[in-house]
Amino acid sequence: MTLIDLANPTRFLALTARVLPWLAAATVLLLAIGLYQAALAPDDYQQGATVKIMFIHVPNAWLSMFVWGVMSIASLGTLVWRHPLADVAAKAAAPIGAAFTFLALLTGSLWGRPMWGTYWEWDARLTSVLILFLMYLGLMALWRAVDDPSRAARAAAVLTLVGALNLPIIKFSVDWWNTLHQPASVMRMGGSALDKSFLIPLLVMAIAFTLLFVTLHLAAMRNEILRRRVRSLQMMQASRVAFSSEIGPGARGQNASNEVGAA
Amino acid sequence: MTALAALIRRDVRIALRVGGGALIGVLFFLTVVVLMPFAVGPDLALLSRLGPAILWLGALLASLLTLDRLFMADHEDGSLDLITMSRTPLELACAAKALAHWLAAGLPLIVATPVLGLLLNLDMVATGAVALTLLAGTPALTFTGMIGAALAVTLHRGGLLMAVLVLPLSIPVLIFGVAASQAVIVGPMTFGAPFSILCALSLVSLVIGPFAAAASLRHGLD
Amino acid sequence: MSGVDRDKMRLSGRGVACVRGGREVFAGLDFAAVAGEAVAVTGRNGSGKTSLLRLIAGLLVPAGGTIALEGGDDELTLPEQCHYLGHRDALKPALSVAENLSFWADFLGGERFDFAGSLATVGLAHATHLPAGFLSAGQRRRLSLARLLTVRRPIWLLDEPTNALDVTGQDMFGGLMRDHLSRGGLIVAATHAPLGIETRELRIGGVT
Known part of the structure; x- marks a missing residue:
């Protein structure tokens, strides 16, 4: 199975239809194991049971950046390799990335609540994640603003790549801004000296x-491909001259899939 | 009434569909508010003191920037001609369009306020006060901004020119909106007095806005 | 509008002058049209064909002279009895064909006719629930024509109505105009191409 195989949306749909149930099952299984292990992990001597939010928070924070990475690669696929599924992948990833980022923010602020006494502190890490969240929302707004997905794809790809280059700069600036204002870090999330009893469940959760x-x-990619098929079918229906003879449904489906490929 | 209801329904629908700008206003509001701490520093005490002002400025800019195309889109596709020719008075049609805009772009700002209040370390009461003043004050922003949007059609220029025209008109709303919210947080004034003036400003703009916008549209048509 | 005596309806202009952007487009224009009659306004580019239609529609204010309708509905102004079909289609691409049409039907008010029927007449029955953004230029024009059928108004002001319409579309439109005239309607059309119906020509643009 190569990328060329996947380039055909019809083959992609057939393949993912077979793979998805297994993936979903593996996800559920790993999540169950991870949560069980996390529940068994000992309380922190300082933070108590609240430390267990980490098992949700850290994977979400990791994914918030990972998804942007996936979108950046997909954007390269759109701009450089012109892979037909690249912009489908990029578009489908954005809302999921935003959701993970939002969960990272939410769990982060719940975790910080007992430490800081407020739900929100302009802590360097949380602030960076917040900016990332805004960038995800901006990207989603861009996808929504343009009706034709193939036109939006290029703009979104450029923005994604610029974002990927900018993220380290933003992170650095925010760190600098934060230390300028409050030299002592309030708390360290997921410090390096993690005990094994924390590390293993954390890894399991991250994989899950x-x-x-x-x-x-x-x-989501399947949905997007189907959505585009519906769109091109609708466009064909609109351009059909009134009262003309019906086109066979099979022929239409075939054309539509080609159009998605070209889009 | 069916005519006005149809106009409101259409505008809200377009704003919420793909390509519509309803939620971009909220995103802009969010971004502006998040930018503020980077300018003034992450000091929570300072932020909670500045909170109402930051939220009000954000809401002001967000509602003005989204107003830009209130009439422009209808002008460009010819709908405005038909609206002008219809049996519905142009003043009422303008009011309906502004109301639809407020529903699609103004109301979400108020819904977003509690979340942003959290970021700015405002307590429940303060957040409630800001949300309440925004609820009372944003209609005034929309209805005065509408005059600028109508002028933008007449002058064939939108964007910054409109902002320059309209921002001074919204100063009273800003003054009393922030004053009423501050009254709740630090005193010494009572909440009632500035809030009543804010409501009065909104009511006045509900009357003046549609008439001024309709007059400007009528003279600007060509 | 059953009380209107359409046979006596008469649209007339006397000494109408139009100034746009400081330039006199035309002046001293007299015209008249009675119910059941189609007037084709002709003239070279820039002679003021569109301006004349917009003057009648009340979208421009005449620099001189008067335009009046006799025998129409006394409770309505002249623009309120006109349909104006301009260069722009007044359609929202984000809304479906049905939503676009039913909005104008609701907003323009008055007598409302079966709009599924209107859509079928203009050949868009198959596209009722599709976004108007998917339509071609000719189909958008057809959808605008459906507006004229859904909301009945006695005077049609048409600006290059056959633009973007194909041959069958022009035939269909010719039929619609004949129907409208036979019901006592009145048409003023600015056009370069023949409309395919009996018209009286009003040539404007003697001005240099």
């Missing part, structure tokens, strides 16, 4: 969440 992303992403 990554699988969750892959599952959701493939499903």
